[in-house]
Amino acid sequence: MTILDKIVLRKKEEVAAAKQAVSVKQLEAGLHFNRNPYVFKDFLLDKNRTGIIAEFKRRSPSKGIINDQVTVEEVTHAYAAAGASALSVLTDVDFFGGHTNDLLAARAANEIPVLRKDFMIDEYQILEAKALGADLILLIAAILTPAEIKNLSALAKSLGLNVLLEVHNLEELQRSICKDLDAIGVNNRNLADFTVNIQTSFDLVNQIPNEFMKISESAISAPETIKELRAAGFHGFLIGENFMKTSNPGLAMQDFARQLISV
Numbered sequence: 001m002t003i004l005d006k007i008v009l010r011k012k013e014e015v016a017a018a019k020q021a022v023s024v025k026q027l028e029a030g031l032h033f034n035r036n037p038y039v040f041k042d043f044l045l046d047k048n049r050t051g052i053i054a055e056f057k058r059r060s061p062s063k064g065i066i067n068d069q070v071t072v073e074e075v076t077h078a079y080a081a082a083g084a085s086a087l088s089v090l091t092d093v094d095f096f097g098g099h100t101n102d103l104l105a106a107r108a109a110n111e112i113p114v115l116r117k118d119f120m121i122d123e124y125q126i127l128e129a130k131a132l133g134a135d136l137i138l139l140i141a142a143i144l145t146p147a148e149i150k151n152l153s154a155l156a157k158s159l160g161l162n163v164l165l166e167v168h169n170l171e172e173l174q175r176s177i178c179k180d181l182d183a184i185g186v187n188n189r190n191l192a193d194f195t196v197n198i199q200t201s202f203d204l205v206n207q208i209p210n211e212f213m214k215i216s217e218s219a220i221s222a223p224e225t226i227k228e229l230r231a232a233g234f235h236g237f238l239i240g241e242n243f244m245k246t247s248n249p250g251l252a253m254q255d256f257a258r259q260l261i262s263v
Protein backbone atom coordinates (compact mmCIF):
# COMPACT_ATOMS: atom_id res chain seq x y z
CA MET A 1 0.00 0.00 0.00
CA THR A 2 1.47 3.41 -0.98
CA ILE A 3 1.30 6.49 1.26
CA LEU A 4 -1.32 7.87 -1.11
CA ASP A 5 -3.50 4.76 -0.57
CA LYS A 6 -3.14 5.23 3.20
CA ILE A 7 -4.03 8.93 3.00
CA VAL A 8 -7.15 8.20 0.93
CA LEU A 9 -8.31 5.42 3.30
CA ARG A 10 -7.97 7.75 6.27
CA LYS A 11 -9.61 10.59 4.32
CA LYS A 12 -12.73 8.46 3.78
CA GLU A 13 -13.03 7.95 7.56
CA GLU A 14 -12.44 11.67 8.21
CA VAL A 15 -15.06 12.77 5.69
CA ALA A 16 -17.62 10.32 7.12
CA ALA A 17 -16.99 11.73 10.62
CA ALA A 18 -17.19 15.35 9.37
CA LYS A 19 -20.57 14.63 7.73
CA GLN A 20 -21.87 13.38 11.07
CA ALA A 21 -20.52 16.42 12.93
CA VAL A 22 -21.58 19.22 10.54
CA SER A 23 -24.48 18.93 8.10
CA VAL A 24 -24.45 20.37 4.56
CA LYS A 25 -27.15 22.82 5.73
CA GLN A 26 -24.81 24.04 8.46
CA LEU A 27 -21.97 24.43 5.95
CA GLU A 28 -24.24 26.46 3.69
CA ALA A 29 -25.11 28.75 6.61
CA GLY A 30 -21.40 29.36 7.34
CA LEU A 31 -19.73 32.77 7.49
CA HIS A 32 -17.97 32.58 4.10
CA PHE A 33 -20.41 30.48 2.09
CA ASN A 34 -21.85 33.39 0.12
CA ARG A 35 -18.57 35.23 -0.37
CA ASN A 36 -17.33 35.64 -3.98
CA PRO A 37 -14.00 33.84 -4.32
CA TYR A 38 -11.03 35.68 -5.83
CA VAL A 39 -10.18 34.86 -9.45
CA PHE A 40 -6.96 32.83 -9.25
CA LYS A 41 -5.86 33.69 -12.81
CA ASP A 42 -5.99 37.45 -12.13
CA PHE A 43 -3.54 37.11 -9.23
CA LEU A 44 -1.26 34.72 -11.12
CA LEU A 45 -0.96 37.10 -14.06
CA ASP A 46 -0.61 40.24 -11.92
CA LYS A 47 2.81 41.67 -12.87
CA ASN A 48 3.23 43.08 -9.35
CA ARG A 49 3.14 39.55 -7.90
CA THR A 50 5.54 36.64 -8.23
CA GLY A 51 3.33 33.80 -9.46
CA ILE A 52 4.33 31.92 -6.32
CA ILE A 53 1.68 29.92 -4.49
CA ALA A 54 3.27 29.90 -1.06
CA GLU A 55 2.41 26.94 1.13
CA PHE A 56 1.93 26.68 4.89
CA LYS A 57 3.20 23.13 5.57
CA ARG A 58 3.98 22.01 9.14
CA ARG A 59 5.00 18.49 8.25
CA SER A 60 4.84 15.97 5.44
CA PRO A 61 4.99 12.21 4.97
CA SER A 62 8.34 12.57 3.14
CA LYS A 63 10.08 14.97 5.56
CA GLY A 64 8.36 14.58 8.95
CA ILE A 65 8.20 17.82 10.95
CA ILE A 66 9.23 20.80 8.80
CA ASN A 67 8.23 23.66 11.10
CA ASP A 68 5.87 23.58 14.09
CA GLN A 69 7.12 26.83 15.66
CA VAL A 70 5.30 29.42 13.52
CA THR A 71 1.68 30.53 13.19
CA VAL A 72 -0.43 30.41 10.07
CA GLU A 73 -1.41 34.07 10.46
CA GLU A 74 2.15 35.44 10.66
CA VAL A 75 3.51 33.23 7.88
CA THR A 76 0.69 33.63 5.35
CA HIS A 77 0.51 37.37 5.95
CA ALA A 78 4.24 37.69 5.33
CA TYR A 79 3.97 35.50 2.21
CA ALA A 80 1.25 37.78 0.82
CA ALA A 81 3.28 40.92 1.64
CA ALA A 82 6.30 39.40 -0.12
CA GLY A 83 4.34 39.05 -3.36
CA ALA A 84 2.72 35.62 -3.26
CA SER A 85 0.00 35.27 -5.90
CA ALA A 86 -1.88 32.79 -3.72
CA LEU A 87 -1.56 30.86 -0.48
CA SER A 88 -1.74 27.09 -0.10
CA VAL A 89 -2.95 25.88 3.27
CA LEU A 90 -2.89 22.18 4.16
CA THR A 91 -6.02 21.10 6.01
CA ASP A 92 -5.06 17.42 6.37
CA VAL A 93 -4.54 16.62 10.05
CA ASP A 94 -2.94 13.18 10.27
CA PHE A 95 -0.28 13.33 7.55
CA PHE A 96 0.51 17.06 7.27
CA GLY A 97 -0.35 18.46 10.72
CA GLY A 98 -2.82 20.88 9.19
CA HIS A 99 -6.37 21.79 10.23
CA THR A 100 -9.46 23.42 8.79
CA ASN A 101 -8.88 26.17 11.39
CA ASP A 102 -5.62 27.00 9.56
CA LEU A 103 -7.64 27.80 6.46
CA LEU A 104 -10.05 29.98 8.44
CA ALA A 105 -7.07 31.82 9.95
CA ALA A 106 -5.39 32.33 6.56
CA ARG A 107 -8.67 33.60 5.10
CA ALA A 108 -9.13 36.10 7.91
CA ALA A 109 -5.55 37.40 7.64
CA ASN A 110 -5.27 37.80 3.84
CA GLU A 111 -6.83 39.28 0.73
CA ILE A 112 -5.34 37.02 -1.92
CA PRO A 113 -6.58 33.59 -3.13
CA VAL A 114 -6.29 30.69 -0.69
CA LEU A 115 -6.00 27.09 -1.88
CA ARG A 116 -7.51 24.39 0.29
CA LYS A 117 -4.68 21.86 0.00
CA ASP A 118 -6.14 18.49 0.84
CA PHE A 119 -7.01 15.15 -0.69
CA MET A 120 -10.45 15.85 -2.11
CA ILE A 121 -12.51 12.71 -2.72
CA ASP A 122 -16.06 13.76 -1.84
CA GLU A 123 -18.48 16.58 -2.71
CA TYR A 124 -18.79 17.34 1.01
CA GLN A 125 -15.16 18.56 1.09
CA ILE A 126 -15.86 21.02 -1.74
CA LEU A 127 -18.79 22.50 0.20
CA GLU A 128 -16.59 22.58 3.29
CA ALA A 129 -13.84 24.41 1.34
CA LYS A 130 -16.35 27.07 0.30
CA ALA A 131 -17.62 27.42 3.89
CA LEU A 132 -14.05 27.83 5.15
CA GLY A 133 -13.40 30.73 2.77
CA ALA A 134 -11.20 28.96 0.23
CA ASP A 135 -10.95 30.37 -3.30
CA LEU A 136 -9.33 27.38 -4.91
CA ILE A 137 -9.49 23.60 -4.54
CA LEU A 138 -7.07 20.89 -5.59
CA LEU A 139 -8.08 17.72 -7.43
CA ILE A 140 -5.34 15.08 -7.60
CA ALA A 141 -5.63 12.93 -10.74
CA ALA A 142 -3.78 10.02 -9.10
CA ILE A 143 -6.61 9.43 -6.61
CA LEU A 144 -9.68 10.26 -8.73
CA THR A 145 -11.42 8.75 -11.76
CA PRO A 146 -12.17 11.01 -14.75
CA ALA A 147 -15.87 10.94 -13.78
CA GLU A 148 -15.05 12.02 -10.22
CA ILE A 149 -12.88 14.89 -11.52
CA LYS A 150 -15.70 16.00 -13.81
CA ASN A 151 -18.30 15.93 -11.02
CA LEU A 152 -16.15 17.54 -8.31
CA SER A 153 -14.89 20.29 -10.63
CA ALA A 154 -18.44 21.03 -11.84
CA LEU A 155 -19.64 21.38 -8.24
CA ALA A 156 -16.68 23.63 -7.38
CA LYS A 157 -17.34 25.87 -10.40
CA SER A 158 -21.04 26.10 -9.53
CA LEU A 159 -19.92 27.55 -6.16
CA GLY A 160 -17.56 30.03 -7.84
CA LEU A 161 -14.43 28.19 -6.68
CA ASN A 162 -11.32 27.94 -8.88
CA VAL A 163 -10.11 24.42 -9.66
CA LEU A 164 -6.50 23.23 -9.84
CA LEU A 165 -5.99 19.75 -11.28
CA GLU A 166 -2.74 18.04 -10.27
CA VAL A 167 -1.07 15.49 -12.54
CA HIS A 168 2.23 13.67 -12.49
CA ASN A 169 2.41 12.17 -15.98
CA LEU A 170 0.93 12.36 -19.48
CA GLU A 171 -1.54 9.55 -18.92
CA GLU A 172 -3.07 11.30 -15.88
CA LEU A 173 -3.22 14.57 -17.82
CA GLN A 174 -4.93 13.14 -20.88
CA ARG A 175 -7.54 11.16 -18.98
CA SER A 176 -8.40 13.97 -16.52
CA ILE A 177 -8.78 17.15 -18.59
CA CYS A 178 -12.31 18.54 -18.50
CA LYS A 179 -14.02 21.88 -19.01
CA ASP A 180 -14.40 23.07 -15.40
CA LEU A 181 -10.69 23.26 -14.60
CA ASP A 182 -8.90 26.61 -14.32
CA ALA A 183 -5.34 25.47 -13.83
CA ILE A 184 -3.29 22.35 -14.29
CA GLY A 185 -0.41 21.65 -11.94
CA VAL A 186 2.45 19.30 -12.69
CA ASN A 187 3.69 17.79 -9.44
CA ASN A 188 7.43 17.24 -9.55
CA ARG A 189 7.04 14.92 -6.55
CA ASN A 190 5.96 11.36 -7.25
CA LEU A 191 3.37 10.94 -4.50
CA ALA A 192 3.79 7.16 -4.46
CA ASP A 193 7.52 7.04 -3.73
CA PHE A 194 8.38 10.72 -2.87
CA THR A 195 11.11 11.05 -5.50
CA VAL A 196 11.32 14.59 -6.94
CA ASN A 197 12.36 15.68 -10.43
CA ILE A 198 11.79 19.16 -11.88
CA GLN A 199 12.18 17.66 -15.35
CA THR A 200 8.61 16.31 -14.96
CA SER A 201 7.35 19.90 -15.39
CA PHE A 202 9.46 20.56 -18.49
CA ASP A 203 8.35 17.25 -20.02
CA LEU A 204 4.64 18.00 -19.59
CA VAL A 205 4.27 21.76 -20.06
CA ASN A 206 3.63 21.64 -23.81
CA GLN A 207 1.08 18.86 -23.41
CA ILE A 208 -1.15 21.14 -21.29
CA PRO A 209 -3.64 23.03 -23.49
CA ASN A 210 -2.98 26.80 -23.39
CA GLU A 211 -6.50 27.62 -22.17
CA PHE A 212 -5.38 26.49 -18.67
CA MET A 213 -3.06 28.27 -16.26
CA LYS A 214 0.07 26.11 -15.90
CA ILE A 215 1.54 25.48 -12.46
CA SER A 216 4.75 23.70 -11.48
CA GLU A 217 4.52 22.11 -8.03
CA SER A 218 7.08 20.87 -5.47
CA ALA A 219 10.84 20.75 -5.04
CA ILE A 220 11.39 24.35 -6.21
CA SER A 221 14.20 25.97 -4.21
CA ALA A 222 15.97 28.46 -6.51
CA PRO A 223 14.83 31.66 -8.28
CA GLU A 224 16.74 30.45 -11.39
CA THR A 225 14.41 27.45 -11.58
CA ILE A 226 11.41 29.79 -11.71
CA LYS A 227 13.05 31.74 -14.51
CA GLU A 228 13.44 28.50 -16.50
CA LEU A 229 9.92 27.31 -15.70
CA ARG A 230 8.50 30.69 -16.80
CA ALA A 231 10.43 30.53 -20.06
CA ALA A 232 8.98 27.05 -20.61
CA GLY A 233 5.42 28.39 -20.21
CA PHE A 234 4.48 28.08 -16.52
CA HIS A 235 2.48 30.86 -14.82
CA GLY A 236 2.54 29.61 -11.23
CA PHE A 237 4.96 27.90 -8.83
CA LEU A 238 3.85 26.02 -5.70
CA ILE A 239 6.52 26.24 -3.00
CA GLY A 240 6.26 24.85 0.54
CA GLU A 241 9.26 23.26 2.15
CA ASN A 242 11.88 25.69 0.84
CA PHE A 243 10.30 28.50 2.91
CA MET A 244 8.80 26.48 5.76
CA LYS A 245 12.08 24.78 6.70
CA THR A 246 13.52 28.14 7.79
CA SER A 247 12.84 29.78 11.16
CA ASN A 248 11.16 32.72 9.38
CA PRO A 249 9.29 31.45 6.27
CA GLY A 250 7.92 34.92 5.41
CA LEU A 251 11.43 36.40 5.37
CA ALA A 252 12.68 33.46 3.29
CA MET A 253 9.95 34.19 0.73
CA GLN A 254 10.86 37.90 0.78
CA ASP A 255 14.55 37.11 0.05
CA PHE A 256 13.52 34.67 -2.68
CA ALA A 257 11.20 37.24 -4.30
CA ARG A 258 14.00 39.85 -4.25
CA GLN A 259 16.39 37.46 -5.98
CA LEU A 260 13.68 36.61 -8.51
CA ILE A 261 13.70 40.21 -9.77
CA SER A 262 17.40 40.00 -10.66
CA VAL A 263 17.64 36.53 -12.28
Ligand SMILES: O=C(O)c1ccccc1NCC(=O)[C@H](O)[C@H](O)COP(=O)(O)O
Nearest residue numbers: 060061062191217218219238239240241
Ligand atom coordinates in the same frame (compact mmCIF):
# COMPACT_ATOMS: atom_id res chain seq x y z
O1 LIG B 1 5.19 16.49 0.53
C1 LIG B 1 4.98 15.28 0.69
O2 LIG B 1 5.74 14.51 1.34
C2 LIG B 1 3.76 14.64 0.13
C3 LIG B 1 3.52 13.29 0.31
C4 LIG B 1 2.37 12.68 -0.17
C5 LIG B 1 1.43 13.42 -0.83
C6 LIG B 1 1.64 14.79 -1.04
C7 LIG B 1 2.78 15.39 -0.57
N1 LIG B 1 3.01 16.73 -0.72
C8 LIG B 1 2.09 17.62 -1.31
C9 LIG B 1 2.79 18.49 -2.24
O3 LIG B 1 2.82 18.16 -3.37
C10 LIG B 1 3.56 19.67 -1.72
O4 LIG B 1 3.15 20.02 -0.44
C11 LIG B 1 3.57 20.93 -2.55
O5 LIG B 1 3.61 20.71 -3.92
C12 LIG B 1 4.80 21.78 -2.14
O6 LIG B 1 5.97 21.01 -2.33
P1 LIG B 1 7.36 21.43 -1.68
O7 LIG B 1 7.71 22.81 -2.16
O8 LIG B 1 8.35 20.43 -2.19
O9 LIG B 1 7.18 21.40 -0.21
